[in-house]
Amino acid sequence: MFDEYGIPRGAEFDEAALPKLYHFVYCSRAAGGVDDAEVARIVETAQRNNLAHGITGVLVFGSGVFFQWIEGPAAEIRKLIATLHRDKRHYDIVSLSQSEEERERLYPNWDMEKVEAGDIRLVLQDALESTDDKNNRVALKRILKHLDSDSLNSLG
Numbered sequence: 001m002f003d004e005y006g007i008p009r010g011a012e013f014d015e016a017a018l019p020k021l022y023h024f025v026y027c028s029r030a031a032g033g034v035d036d037a038e039v040a041r042i043v044e045t046a047q048r049n050n051l052a053h054g055i056t057g058v059l060v061f062g063s064g065v066f067f068q069w070i071e072g073p074a075a076e077i078r079k080l081i082a083t084l085h086r087d088k089r090h091y092d093i094v095s096l097s098q099s100e101e102e103r104e105r106l107y108p109n110w111d112m113e114k115v116e117a118g119d120i121r122l123v124l125q126d127a128l129e130s131t132d133d134k135n136n137r138v139a140l141k142r143i144l145k146h147l148d149s150d151s152l153n154s155l156g
């Protein structure tokens with residue numbers, strides 16, 4: 001049970017055995033009519049469901065664009081991805097990264113952040129430069145164009 005130092009046997013092994021985590025990162029455009037109240041409802045649902053399914057992450061929203069990182073057991077994340085694709089409150093969903101790795105959670109809790117268009121623009125511009133997928137490029141360019149016209153509108 002314990003070694004000569006009083007440390008439980010197998011403790012080192014357990015520490016090394018990190019759980020397998022699946023992560024999915026995407027961005028999307030909010031559908032017309034999705035206001036702060038609707039975003040609050042999305043966050044409330046996410047908080048309730050994700051906790052029950054071992055999913056954590058962060059949802060970022062700004063200038064009509066969503067950006068979300070979710071991580072958890074592969075089967076649960078895959079189910080949520082399918083649910084997200086059916087949700088009419090957003091469209092132009094662009095998958096930015098997904099894979100399964102043995103590691104600690106990047107976001108051990110569930111979080112929501114509101115950001116400025118400029119911050120989202122940087123992330124999307126970066127994604128555009130690193131993707132070869134034609135559909136992703138088209139959608140990302142559409143989202144960037146929307147962000148640009150949005151900031152022009154707010155100027156005046």
Ligand SMILES: Cc1cc2nc3c(=O)[nH]c(=O)nc-3n(C[C@H](O)[C@H](O)[C@H](O)COP(=O)(O)O)c2cc1C
Nearest residue numbers: 042045046049050066068070080083084087089090
């Ligand atoms: C941008 C966006 C992010 C969402 N994120 C989550 C999420 O992290 N977890 C979740 O359960 N639902 C999320 N949803 C809501 C789901 O699409 C779906 O409406 C919900 O899971 C249904 O849950 P319910 O059957 O408990 O109402 C999100 C929706 C949108 C538009």
